[in-house]
Amino acid sequence: MSRAVLPSQPAVGIDVGGQGVKAVLVDDQGTILKRWSDRDASAEGRSVDGVISRVAAAVAALSAPANAPLGVAVPGFFDTRRGVVCSSPNFPTWRDVPLRALLGDRLGRSVVIDNDANAAVAGEAWVGAACGLRDVLLITLGTGVGTGFLVNGALLRGARGAAGEGGHLVIRPGGRLCGCGQLGCLETYASGPGIAVTAADVWGDDAPSTAAGVFEAFAGGDPRAAEVVARFTDDLATGIAQMLHLFAPEAVVLGGGVAASMSRFQERLEARLRSAALPTSAADVFPLRVATLGGSAGAVGAAWLALQCPRSGSK
Amino acid sequence: MSRAVLPSQPAVGIDVGGQGVKAVLVDDQGTILKRWSDRDASAEGRSVDGVISRVAAAVAALSAPANAPLGVAVPGFFDTRRGVVCSSPNFPTWRDVPLRALLGDRLGRSVVIDNDANAAVAGEAWVGAACGLRDVLLITLGTGVGTGFLVNGALLRGARGAAGEGGHLVIRPGGRLCGCGQLGCLETYASGPGIAVTAADVWGDDAPSTAAGVFEAFAGGDPRAAEVVARFTDDLATGIAQMLHLFAPEAVVLGGGVAASMSRFQERLEARLRSAALPTSAADVFPLRVATLGGSAGAVGAAWLALQCPRSGSK
Numbered sequence: 001m002s003r004a005v006l007p008s009q010p011a012v013g014i015d016v017g018g019q020g021v022k023a024v025l026v027d028d029q030g031t032i033l034k035r036w037s038d039r040d041a042s043a044e045g046r047s048v049d050g051v052i053s054r055v056a057a058a059v060a061a062l063s064a065p066a067n068a069p070l071g072v073a074v075p076g077f078f079d080t081r082r083g084v085v086c087s088s089p090n091f092p093t094w095r096d097v098p099l100r101a102l103l104g105d106r107l108g109r110s111v112v113i114d115n116d117a118n119a120a121v122a123g124e125a126w127v128g129a130a131c132g133l134r135d136v137l138l139i140t141l142g143t144g145v146g147t148g149f150l151v152n153g154a155l156l157r158g159a160r161g162a163a164g165e166g167g168h169l170v171i172r173p174g175g176r177l178c179g180c181g182q183l184g185c186l187e188t189y190a191s192g193p194g195i196a197v198t199a200a201d202v203w204g205d206d207a208p209s210t211a212a213g214v215f216e217a218f219a220g221g222d223p224r225a226a227e228v229v230a231r232f233t234d235d236l237a238t239g240i241a242q243m244l245h246l247f248a249p250e251a252v253v254l255g256g257g258v259a260a261s262m263s264r265f266q267e268r269l270e271a272r273l274r275s276a277a278l279p280t281s282a283a284d285v286f287p288l289r290v291a292t293l294g295g296s297a298g299a300v301g302a303a304w305l306a307l308q309c310p311r312s313g314s315k
Numbered sequence: 316m317s318r319a320v321l322p323s324q325p326a327v328g329i330d331v332g333g334q335g336v337k338a339v340l341v342d343d344q345g346t347i348l349k350r351w352s353d354r355d356a357s358a359e360g361r362s363v364d365g366v367i368s369r370v371a372a373a374v375a376a377l378s379a380p381a382n383a384p385l386g387v388a389v390p391g392f393f394d395t396r397r398g399v400v401c402s403s404p405n406f407p408t409w410r411d412v413p414l415r416a417l418l419g420d421r422l423g424r425s426v427v428i429d430n431d432a433n434a435a436v437a438g439e440a441w442v443g444a445a446c447g448l449r450d451v452l453l454i455t456l457g458t459g460v461g462t463g464f465l466v467n468g469a470l471l472r473g474a475r476g477a478a479g480e481g482g483h484l485v486i487r488p489g490g491r492l493c494g495c496g497q498l499g500c501l502e503t504y505a506s507g508p509g510i511a512v513t514a515a516d517v518w519g520d521d522a523p524s525t526a527a528g529v530f531e532a533f534a535g536g537d538p539r540a541a542e543v544v545a546r547f548t549d550d551l552a553t554g555i556a557q558m559l560h561l562f563a564p565e566a567v568v569l570g571g572g573v574a575a576s577m578s579r580f581q582e583r584l585e586a587r588l589r590s591a592a593l594p595t596s597a598a599d600v601f602p603l604r605v606a607t608l609g610g611s612a613g614a615v616g617a618a619w620l621a622l623q624c625p626r627s628g629s630k
Contacts, residue, residue, distance in 0.1 A: 077595045086595055135474045149561070151466055158563025159450045162595035165560040170553065173487065180593060238485065245480040246464075246561060248473025278495060280392045280401055280477035 012064045013123075013303025014055055015073045015116060015295075018046065018090030018143075023058035024299045025068070028307060030127035032300065036061040046091050048099075052106055059107060069110040069309065071302030072103060073119035075146070080161025083113055089144065089179055112309045116140075116298045118155050118164060120291070121148030123301030124253050128293040135249040138291065139166065139240065141258035144179075145187040145194075149247060155305075167191075171238045186239035190232060192258050199228045215261035233265050237272035241282075244273075248281040255291030262290045327379045328438075328618030329370055330388045330431060330610075333361065333405030333458075338373035339614045340383070343622055345442035347615065351376040361406050363414075367421055374422060384425040384624065386617030387418060388434035390461070395476025398428055404459065404494055427624045431455075431613045433470050433479060435606070436463030438616030439568050443608040450564040453606065454481065454555065457571035459494075460502040460509075464562060470620070482506075486553045501554035505547060507573050514543045530576035548580050552587035556597075559588075563596040570606030577605045 010033065014023040020039035024032050036058050044050050055072060064070075076088025083100025085091075103111045121130075121138035130136040134153040140146040147166030149156035156163050167187035168180050175184030176197070188194050192211040199207040199214050203224045208214050217225035240252060254262060270286055293300055325348065329338040335354035339347050351373050359365050370387060379385075391403025398415025400406075418426045436445075436453035445451040449468040455461040462481030464471035471478050482502035483495050490499030491512070503509050510526040518539045523529050532540035555567060569577055585601055608615055 077593070079595070147561075151471060152469060154467060156466060156562070158596070159565040159599045160563065160595075162593070162598065163561060163563040165563075165593060165596060168560050168593060169557050171488070173553070182591075182593075238488070242484050242557065243561065245483050246478060246558065247471070248475065248477040248480075250474040276497075278392070278477070278480060278483060278497075280394070280475075281473070281480060283477065284474045 009307060010065055010068045011303040011306045012059055012062060012068050012070045013073070013119070013299040013301065013306065014058055014070065015119065015298030015302060016051055016055065017075065017116070021054050021058055022295060022299045023062060024296060024303060025062040025064055026300060026303045030300060030304070032296070034062050035296075046093075048094060048097050048102070051091070052102055055103060056106055066109065069112065069306035070103065070107065071112045071114070071119065071304070071306030072099070073114055073116040073298040073302040074099065075116045075144075077165075078113070078115050078161040080114055080157055082160070083111075085113070086162075110306065110309065112302070112305045114155070114157075114161070114302070114305055115146075115148070115164065117146030117148035118157070119148070119299075119301035119305060120146070120255060120293075120297040121150050121253070121301065122155060122304045123293050123297040123299070124255070124291055125150050126304045127300065128297060129253045129289040129291050130251045133250045135247065136251050136253060137166075137240075137243055137247055137249045138253045138255060140256035141190055141236075141254060142192055142256035145191050145239075146256075147243065149249075151247070166239065166243050169239050169242050171235055171242070186235065189235040190239060190258075195228065195232050195258065198231050199225075202227050202231075211258050212261065215264045219264055229265055229268070233269045233272050237269055237276045240273055241276035244277045244281040244285065248283075250284045251289055252285045253289045253291050255297060259290055262288075324622060325380055325383045326618040326621045327374055327377060327383050327385045328388070328434070328614040328616065328621065329373050329385065330434065330613030330617060331366055331370065332390065332431070336369050336373055337610060337614045338377055339611060339618060340377040340379055341615060341618045345615060345619065347611070349377050350611075361408075363409060363412050363417070366406070367417055370418060371421055381424065384427065384621035385418065385422065386427045386429070386434065386619070386621030387414070388429055388431040388613040388617040389414065390431045390459075392480075393428070393430050393476040395429055395472055397475070398426075400428070401477075425621065425624070427617070427620045429470070429472075429476070429617070429620055430461075430463070430479065432461030432463035433472070434463070434614075434616035434620060435461070435570060435608075435612040436465050436568070436616065437470060437619045438608050438612040438614070439570070439606055440465050441619045442615065443612060444568045444604040444606050445566045448565045450562065451566050451568060452481075452555075452558055452562055452564045453568045453570060455571035456505055456551075456569060456573035457507060460506050460554075461571075462558065464564075466562070481554065481558050484554050484557050486550055486557070501550065504550040505554060505573075510543065510547050510573065513546050514540075517542050517546075526573050527576065530579045534579055544580055544583070548584045548587050552584055552591045555588055556591035559592045559596040559600065563598070565599045566604055567600045568604045568606050570612060574605055577603075
């Protein structure tokens with residue numbers, strides 16, 4: 001992945017999640033110069049006006065230079081060509097929000113918007129776990145399962161920016177109902193809540209209520225936890241294998257809260273993946289990598305996107 | 316998809332299949348100037364030496380100018396970075412064949428090699444059913460199920476050229492055994508032979524032995540054929556939906572022998588696909604398109620690949 005070509009050009013990257021905003025000011029080498037964050041999960045804070053005000057507050061708090069372009073990452077389904085957030089699980093009231101134009105008008109600077117998983121893979125390929133690679137799959141295992149794809153050094157966006165929804169690959173036809181309306185999506189099994197549902201299936205009422213609790217019990221030798229981890233790694237390997245068949249990347253990076261327990265399941269996951277993937281499509285992906293930018297990947301990647309985008313005038 | 320930039324530069328494209336070789340000489344606008352083909356399914360003709368000799372014969376028969384670059388499409392698993400055919404279902408004796416170097420040495424001209432489905436999507440996006448589009452999915456439904464992806468105007472190849480194996484997406488976990496070793500691949504249900512297997516399941520001994528026979532019986536109102544077509548369209552829609560989740564292209568083009576019957580199943584396939592795909596990822600793909608270059612898509616696309624590839628010296 002090539003670094004930004006403009007010398008000494010700072011950029012602002014902002015990752016807007018359901019719980020809070022994370023913002024960074026970075027230079028064109030990806031070095032974080034300043035950080036800022038808020039926490040606000042209120043309905044007002046998650047409204048369109050609320051988010052725009054919080055982004056404006058972040059830009060002001062970072063004392064970003066007037067010429068610093070702004071990249072904003074938001075979870076959801078996008079039409080990046082038009083700069084529109086079509087819908088977002090984290091912002092349920094949003095429908096076809098022209099976020100790029102709204103932010104450009106408010107802030108008077110160049111704005112790029114993209115999906116949070118796209119921003120995160122850009123960040124990890126810029127200065128993180130896949131630094132310098134050009135064909136990278138990032139899978140974020142958290143509240144949901146997000147995927148971002150770097151293809152030949154550029155983000156995979158599809159015709160309008162809706163590409164890269166690997167969390168909605170159907171891995172168990174007729175399986176669990178997903179928020180997207182399908183049955184059996186990867187997200188319903190391999191997200192944190194998905195793992196907790198499996199734990200409740202296996203364990204009954206006294207199951208751990210979180211994925212972290214499951215992995216802790218697994219480390220302690222609990223056979224029920226071992227069963228949950230076995231199912232999770234099978235399902236995740238199935239999902240990753242389908243993505244490898246299509247993308248055959250140089251690296252697979254796992255991020256998000258669940259990936260914090262990667263040491264507990266990496267060996268089994270890799271064994272299942274070697275079995276489930278075509279050898280040619282998985283030739284370069286072992287060992288699987290853990291994201292290194294943590295919660296900053298989306299904000300750093302959003303800044304990279306802003307630096308990549310050709311600008312004309314102030315927005 | 317941008318047209319070749321070199322003015323009046325002819326190129327040779329050759330599609331090497333299990334049954335024969337198809338070759339074209341095209342100009343840099345994709346106009347076919349000459350055609351040549353052979354038919355040879357013998358073991359000798361499908362050996363590495365046999366294929367190289369037949370490609371050389373095709374180039375000679377086309378009286379290709381010495382400066383015309385050569386693109387060769389072959390079915391199989393590739394390492395395009397090294398110019399190697401790792402394996403091929405149509406050429407069972409081939410193992411890690413350095414085809415690009417062998418052809419370059421023999422012919423003394425610039426050579427590009429790629430997967431036949433990649434070449435076909437390049438051809439259809441150059442001068443065929445997806446002319447001028449930049450994000451295109453081609454699905455070839457024939458002896459197998461091949462897929463080729465154009466992403467932002469470039470072929471999806473992955474780290475080494477092994478990307479784009481959509482025929483091996485698992486759509487029925489634990490289902491039919493595929494030649495790749497997996498169970499339940501799309502190819503085992505949506506290829507011509509896969510449809511014939513479904514027909515035998517539904518019908519018993521007097522089932523049509525070919526997909527064309529099934530579609531003919533379906534047109535005649537046979538309820539067993541209707542059941543086979545229903546299963547086929549369900550399975551194909553499931554597979555296409557997974558690819559749309561990841562790629563969200565501008566167009567989906569169906570080619571190969573089975574697509575010749577597209578008018579018989581297009582309506583039902585589109586209805587199932589609208590139900591199975593995320594709305595944002597399928598926004599641009601209706602109506603589905605039928606490939607227009609027919610059996611020439613691979614050869615024409617191979618020529619396009621040759622024109623795109625920067626050259627240095629004679630190979």
